[in-house]
Amino acid sequence: MKTKDAKDVKKAEVAKKAPVKKAEKKKATTKAKYLPKPKAAKKSAKKQSKPTSTRYSSIINHYASTYGVSSALAHAVVRHESNFRPEVRGSAGEIGLMQIKLSTARGLGYTGSAKGLYEPSTNVQYGMKYLAQAQKLGGGSVCGTILKYNAGHGAKRMNPISAKYCSNVQAYMRSF
Template identity: 65%
Template structure:
């Protein structure tokens, strides 16, 4: 049956070209899929490179850095005449002068001053000890000092009196270092080593070593 006004000759020309349209869609889908794969591969490669670089940073160690400067250590230490290392101080010449005058080894005298006050002339002990060698006013008077307690803060006055007392401790102790330290630390009349003087002597021996 024919419809009026419908031209059979052109019946097939108005229909959409489905095969061509599907081919176009397939091609387009393939291109998009391929582009996505390329993009994913590039992202994966970048991620891989980042991970490799991050891991490589972990291999850096402190041994690759600069060497520790030795200037600070050299500035705080000095070699004593006996070859041992003691803390540098501005009273080296003064200590050597009065130690030599009183027959006390310079190394021993320096160690005593370092332990007593760490070379601080303003040091004040809990029992009234004063200055570099922690001399008590009563002890200073025994050594012939006639000045005030305040005068014992003077570095040279303190070392002069303290070194005289140390020399007498050495003489009364008979020579051994720990005997000298006992009588300097606990008093000239002390005869038995006590824990405090024993620790004191240990520190002295460590500095003299």
């Protein structure tokens, strides 16, 4: 004789295999996460991101001017790379606002530690120097510059990742 618990388990297994009606299925999968955000929440999110971008504007503008990079391009690259968050570290070891690698910074004359690249001014200084070189090697075009910045100065062909990056940067440039 089966115990009550064993019978309940058997019933639950049979219920799992039973077909579910469309109405029940739809009701079961509707989740609140798909609902649109209220307008007030959207506005507050935009307000929160704006001060972050202006927080580093003087540093970005200074080094962009120093190295001959347009302010709009410089801000757009920082926006794309880190969303103006200096503490970000990439999966391949990229650091800070401009997501520059320690080895790249060293090639540009940086003698400090990886930790030092988290400092916004240092990061933007070496990141902007690299971006300026990419701009020169890329022939001055935005997409040529982005290809060289993103895929390396030796990159010759636009790849899908760099093409998407370029598209994003061009869109961001319109807001700066």
